[in-house]
Amino acid sequence: MASVSLDHALILAAILFAIGFAGLLARRNLIVVLACIEIMLNAAGLAFVAAGARWGRADGQVMFLFVLAMAAAEVAVGLAIAIRFRQSLHSLDVDDADEMKG
């Protein structure tokens, strides 16, 4: 079985995280913003799994299960916010929600 080195896996995770973060900064659609957060979470999960495999411990995979469960909860809350957002502001543009400015 061809093994993937830790470095490659971590670089992939970093790239995924950067893509997610860039999307978070660049995109204004709330759904896409939520998807970007998912990408960043999965990048973190990938880093956990790779590190777990490197050290031959199960901890990384356990942590990934936690991240998955948390991501599911986060999506549930995030989509609920998206629905309320759409109902009250009639849009999904996050820049429209600036009523709390000082």
Added chain:
Amino acid sequence: MLSLLWLIPTLPAAGFVLLVLFNRRLGRTGATWIGAGSVGLSALVALLVCGSFVVSPPAGDAYHQVLWTWLDVAGFAPSIGFYLDAVAVIWALVITFVGFLIHLYSTEHMEHDEGYTRFFMYLNLFVASMLVLVLADNLLLLYLGWEGVGLCSYLLISFWQKDPQNVYCGRKAFIVTRVGDTAMIVGLFLLLTQLGTLQIQPLMHAAQAHWAPDSGVAIAAALLLLGGAVGKSAQVPLQTWLPDAMAGPSPVSALIHAATMVTAGVYLIARTHVLFQIAGDARLVVAVVGIVTLLIAGFSALVQHDLKRSLAYSTISQIGYMFLALGVAGWEAGVFHFMTHAFFKALLFLGAGVIIEALDDEHDIFRMGGLRRELPAVFWTFTIGAAALAALPFITDGFYSKDLIIATSLGSVDGNAWFYVGSIVGAFLTALYSFRLVWIVFFGERHTEVARRPRWRQLVPLYVLAALSIIGGFVWMPVWLGGFNPLQTFLDTALPATEFTGTHAAFADSALAAWITIAIVAGGIAFSYLFWMPWRESTHAFAESPAVRPLTVFWMNDWGFDWAYDRVFVRPIRWLAHVGRHDAVDYIFRGIAWVNVAAWRTLSAGQTGRLRGYVAVAGFGIVLVLALVVLR
């Protein structure tokens, strides 16, 4: 029976607490029963306790009841305790009974007032404070009652608080008496540091044991206590608050003048008479304050247009008599005059309240007139009160007490001819101004329609007080009238008897001196009839003539005391406050405020409300922190 003593002040205090707690839920009926009932019950208890005190006097002719220790700090342990002796008996009975009659009167007088419950709340607290004052066994507890009385006077004088003028009068009463109170508390500190206790009886014994007669410290302590008494009892130079205290409802005036408040100073001096016996010079000051006050206020009462203001000056003047009596060591005469004065002055104020109410809030006596047929009950009772005030011989109580004071001012060791002449002139003035009110208000032409007539709850107190104003004096008859004097015998158990050993003692004690007083009083009444009945027009013309008018205006405005205080104290302080409005200290605080506002502007500029901005800043922050951690 004596052990019920604690109930006397507790019942009105409980009434106050109940009225505060259940204020609106009680309704008028409930407030009436609790407000008047608590004082009525207190009067019954006072009758029981004082009755058993008189019938079977306790050992030492005084009953001492300690409820608990108030506080205990470094050997200073004042108690919450009550002390009943002959002086306290007289005061407690007068306060509760006259107080109850005034409460009964108020249930009708105030029945349409929106602050009905509040009124009884304050009245109950007033009576409770005064009872604490007279029954306290130590000066600290006495001071508690003293301040309570001051607070209640403020609350009640400014009772109709929607008019700023009333509130101003209430403030004035509070602040002017505060001047005296400050002197008094300093006096208490002096007594405590010098003699180590504030328990009145041990304190008096200690003063007698440690202080030489006329020693400086004794005089200082006595003068400081006198300062408190002068403030509370509205004597010169702190008398200015009392005429303005007429802003309150009439029952309040009756209560302040007869049962509570202004007689507190007389009580304090009678209670600490041992101190004043040691300090002879302070006693002289008391007498001089009394004689000056009674003359100044007598002249002022003569020219007032406001019915209640005229009565207010008469009170100041009569309390001047009490001070004069105390000052010439006529302790018992002072207490006697307090008692008779309480009856007829409460009567006069309650009568004035009915008149003012009947004429739809008319205070000016020259717009009253001819009320003899309209309000016959008030006419007769008011005339009895005025006769007692004028000391109409033989039948009124005021005659017996005032004659005794006049005799004492000459015959006592401390008496002299000056005091005698002053008090005789005062008696003439009193007769003049008290009957002036009767002639102007009840005789002559009617100027204002009577809108309302009193019912039984106002009339019964008038009848009872009128009866007391007549029979109240028969408890101490002079020797040449039989010498029936149970009151003197009773007071001898608590106060030293006055010794008639002065140079003119024989004359002062004789029937001749009394006949001179009688002639003076009769002359005063006769002249007042002439001045204000047949010669009224010419009296007016004389008072308004260019030569005399400045004098009447001067008297009317209380001899310029208010004017002087305004120039000497009020205006400079207001000017200082005005100038000090922009002082340097303010800049420090304004600087603090400015820094905060600037910081707020800076920080709130970052709060854009943009989600992506926050994310970017948070991301950079995390990168920065990670970089610091990794590259360190």
